[in-house]
Amino acid sequence: MATFQTLPGFREFYPEDFARRNHVFRLWRQTASTYGFVEYDAPVLEPLELYKAKSGDEIEGQLFSFTDKGGREVALRPEMTPTVCRLIGAKASALKRPIKWFSIGEFYRYERMQKGRGRCFSQFNADIFGEPGPEAEIELIALLTQCLCAFGLTEQDFYVRLSDRNLWFYYLEALGLDEPRIRSVLGVVDKFEKAGDEAFKSYTEQFGELDAALKAKVLAFLQIKSLAALEALLAPIGGEKLAARLVEWRKLLGGLKAMGLERFIEVDLGVVRGLAYYTGFVFEAFDRKGELRALAGGGRYDDLVQKLGGPAFPAVGFAIGDMTFALLLEQRGLTPTMVQSPDVYCVIGGEAERIAAFGAIQTIRASGYRVDYPMRDVAFGKQLKAASDSGAKLALIFGADELAKGVVKIRNLGDRTESEVPSADVMSAVREFFTG
């Protein structure tokens, strides 16, 4: 007989895994709401056009796309950003600013599978619309760090690399490069960390060998690891654009410092982000040991709402992926064990006692307590074992003797003490036990 398996790169969540994932989502939700973000959602299947030429070649090549029965070209969403821009664009004038939105959902990319990368994964997306200044970046980078710290991770476990596509543009412009060449150099920078000198090949193919002096200046910029080094390198170049940009940098880093987050941040101009729509500050979170792929990535994308048919609208945001994040928690021994136990386990003598127990079970559940019981007649001893194995704190014993006396036996599964209460008082006895 044929056995069916998941498609490569797709995941199944057995209850323990699902409980763990839920716990992660719950903490991300809680954290986002403490920052004043509100939740939204949108379709997983979108018009293919939404991603064409907007997300960039890499994502376009990874789309799960097909023609639907109505002849429409569609794609499973590889990311949330174009979708949320459409939502914002459609209601821009009606929305109160700043708009602080988050969502948690599943995304699909036909990627080569590797550790921490699948074809179906979840992301927590948070974005701020309507704020042109670095105040939005401060808020988002703070939220990003909090979303990781909420699980017990610290600055020893992860850090955020901060860079700036604007600064790269102004710098390369000041060095005399035109826009197509600047874009090509940014492509090189994006690949440089992994590919080294090989990364320059794509530039050479387009424009011929990059002048050696220029290449040295690109490499020098890549080495920068602090604002002071950045200021020193840019001082001799001067120019209004660069000076104004450095003011933004100071604001951003000053704000993060005032929030006590400096310890998480590293200036690193090696990050430029592969996605096509970023326009300003960009950032990525990584594990400190450098063993895993990116935990999160984001940046400013001031043109995308307009490119997708809305008004001009400044925007900045990021997404955390759940896969690398789970690996990091595992490495640090912070993976939560999360399967929920019942509060109360009912031990039931036989058929007649079962009928008597049902009323109590429903009343206790209706009050919000988790109650479980065996579905069929099982020996008393086995039931008591099941009660303590279940993790419940309390067992209610509905035996024939108890039924005859009009009582229910209550056993504290912690200290094994027992008492009897009249059947009519079971609910108040349970409440008394849990609330003291």
Ligand code: HAM
């Ligand atoms: P991204 O860098 O493509 O950015 O993805 C963000 C995070 O999602 C990554 O750092 C990674 O943790 C996770 N991720 C991406 N692809 C995969 C995959 N194939 N398997 C597992 N995890 C993956 C974006 O998606 C932007 N739209 C983020 C953003 C929001 N920018 C502005 N707002």
